[in-house]
Amino acid sequence: MTPGSNIPLSAARVAVDVTAPVRLDVSGLLLTADGKVRSDDDFIFYNQPSGPGVTYTSGGGAAPDAVTVDTGSVPAAIEKIVVTASPDAAGQTFQGIEPTATVRDADSGAVLATFTPPQLGSETALVVVEVYRRNGVWKARAVGQGYANGLAGIATDFGVSVEEEPQAAPQAPAAPSAPVPPSAPTPPSAPSAPVAAPAPSAPAAPPAPAAPAPGAGKINLDKGRVSLQKNQTVSLVKGGAPLLAKVKMGLGWEPAYRGRDIDLDASVIAYGPQRDLVDACYFGKLSILGGAVKHSGDNLTGEGAGDDEVIVVDLGRIPQEVSGLVFTVNSFTGQKFTEVAKAYCRLVDAATNEELVRFDLTNAEARTGVMMAKLVRQFSGEWDMTAIGEFAKARTVREMVKPAAKAL
Template identity: 60%
Template sequence: MTQGGNAPLTASRVTVEVTAPKRLDVSALLLGANGKVRSDADLVFFNAPQGPGVSHRPATGALPDAITVDTWAVPADVARVVITASLDAPAGTFAGTEPTATVRDAATGDVLVTFTPHRLGRETALVVVEVYRRGTEWKLRAVGQGYADGLAGVAGDFGVTIDRPAPRTPPAPPVPATPPRVTLDKGRVSLVKGGSVSLVKDGRPLLTSVRMALGWEPARRGRNIDLDASCIAFDARRERLETVWFMKLNVFNGAIQHTGDNLTGAGSGDDEAIDVHLDGLPPEVCGLVFVVNSFSGQKFTEIANAYCRLIDSRTGNELVRFDLTNAEPHTGVVMCKLVRQYAGEWVMTALGEYVDAKTARGMVQPSAALL
């Protein structure tokens, strides 16, 4: 199967094996029509191996971790069963070791389909495939959606309260913690590099239209400072779909629109902005990366008070701010990304990664690597 593809299930009871060169923990989540678990008991994994119609098989000898789904026994209010894989090693990533899902007829052992996701990077967990209802039939979809915060991140997106699965091996030495993901429940958020914020409040999507605004101070002497804000849209395979920049002001029938080029940074408030109507984006858009380039050639160490902020387009309220402090001597910066989670919500992550590029064209490859 290819990523995003689906196929009918030709067996009523199937086993999904997930293998990789690294040791994996395979889990399943039973989701209702709202895309959430009914309770924490709907997470099936090595510490809770039995659920209604779903069971976990631990790796033994030549047999890998696996999930078995008996579609006849799955409760009627469960719309789909999501199969995930997370790395057993605390500091490991899937970079260069993409796992393969093998779906077998549980009765005969015959292989029905296989699926290997496209290139992965910093992900530590993955929604591999899902078994879902379509009317009275059951089908299989190849997903390949990655997460950087392990099983806890996957489970949290689907409504499970979990900190981290208990390790089956002695704990490794502590590794530097990444900033936690927060929501907008308490209002405006100031992000630090690597920090993430989920665009939900009280468990529901807060907004559908946002503005990503950029500001900086004009040069006090010498050449004018011309910064350019751009937005690069990617699909699930990290392939570029479109770029919105000063040479192309809108894409996807206006779902992403640039407000226009500012050549100097003069004027109060924001200097450039990009409006994004999240509901208007085609389903193949999985990630948006916002980048800034110094078209005039000054390095960011020469630019004062550069920032980006996320604004609710409907109310004008500032939701998230990320200031470019501790700038580096480069002409391009990958500011932040908006990633559509498999559960449907959008999550913004501050990146602040500097590269040498003066236009958006030079930012595509480094942006893809950071998704």
């Protein structure tokens, strides 16, 4: 699955286990329609391993921790169960240790879906997946929302009482959220992770939108043009509303040596929620997805100012079965990226030609393909853009399909 995608559950009892290269603390929270627990009894974890319809099972370090949901026993007031994870070691982030959640039939053990959140950075806790009820049907959704202030931040966001520690200073600017009351008692279900001081439990965010720290989480377009570095993400939201109009992804490059042409091909590959190929748009197929994605055509030299190739994406018309788009550049003639200078991609508002997001590729490898950026549809409807900058041994768009799927 990719972030924001969902599947209907074919089993009444499902288990969600979460594994990573390090030991994790996994928990589940039962939430009502307002997104909050009814009481601390709805926080299910190692010190409080059972609740109505939801149980926690420890893997003891030898196997993944799991949260099992018996959908037939979940109270009618509960609309969703979120499954969270945080590294067991105090203060450890998820950078380089991306977890994988596996949703299984709890009775047969059959795998229903798997989800690995994309590259993470300073996050110390995650909402990994959620099991939710919609029109009487139970579904599972991939989330991957990171928090910089640990499991305590998640718990506070969802209404669990935790005790603050005044000596611990917050590391990020405050974001709107209800502060933790100083007199709140520590419940028996309080997590063992260190609890942040009176900092709201905001998702990990960089201090300055124009220059976020690597891997520090998402920003939006409210403060104007955003310059991304590798693995950084921007949410395509402006003024609180998702950007669902036409945008142009411009890709450009120059020959590294004067007098030489460099023939590269830009493409965009569309994937479904299981990272399955839906279609690809490139110089040989200039329109896909019913015209929602269109390619400007091939540039044979790379010479000249401005974008070398442009792909127009109508975000509001992307079919629901498409949850991710990966923008790639490859060299059919075999020229390596060490022969390329000033490669970049930039997202432009097609109506105003305003540049919204830019990513300059600052390094090069002697390979023939590169994944420049991806657009991923979130469960709330908006799209995120993430700079990738990963190279691959690929000369055609067909050879880019597998490495680009792994980059989602």
